[in-house]
Amino acid sequence: AQSVTQPDIHITVSEGASLELRCNYSYGATPYLFWYVQSPGQGLQLLLKYFSGDTLVQGIKGFEAEFKRSQSSFNLRKPSVHWSDAAEYFCAVGAQGAAGNKLTFGGGTRVLVKP
């Protein structure tokens, strides 16, 4: 069965500083990987996704993520954080086949942005 680990529960970053959120996954085949963001009281919004090809993926709001198969990681980065980036971020892996077409989420990383 697939699983996702986000080692950091909380991250505090100063506005204008860079941000990196870690994600490690476990899945037997080539994974479909996603990063979602959730603002308080809201649903999930897709930031970016990886299926195949270029391992550096660009997303919305200036985010990017890099797929590293050897490390089973899909870390999310942003060069310069804005106050509006304060939210909770979820990494997810999508599985197909016997596991069913569902998303398995990590526990999330809550990002606080200091002025």
Place this chain on the structure above:
Amino acid sequence: KAGVTQTPRYLIKTRGQQVTLSCSPISGHRSVSWYQQTPGQGLQFLFEYFSETQRNKGNFPGRFSGRQFSNSRSEMNVSTLELGDSALYLCASRPTGTASETQYFGPGTRLLVL
């Protein structure tokens, strides 16, 4: 296109009652999935429907059920509510339900069980 809509947005029930939540997917999307989000357990998959058939089910008791209508709208029902059912219930839709497709989430229904 309009996004995924969920009704109601907020709901308060008491233990033992039952509740029905509704989800309207993005037009043209035939796959609808439901997730439960709680502070303790995080985001957990409940079930997925495609063309009115349940295609996959998560590890939840039988009190949790759902259905999908011919217009792809979906409902989920929780019977005999327990305090632990208090959660944000999220619905997501995608065109056909293959793993590579993006799931588009609604704003959720926040259920409080007293």
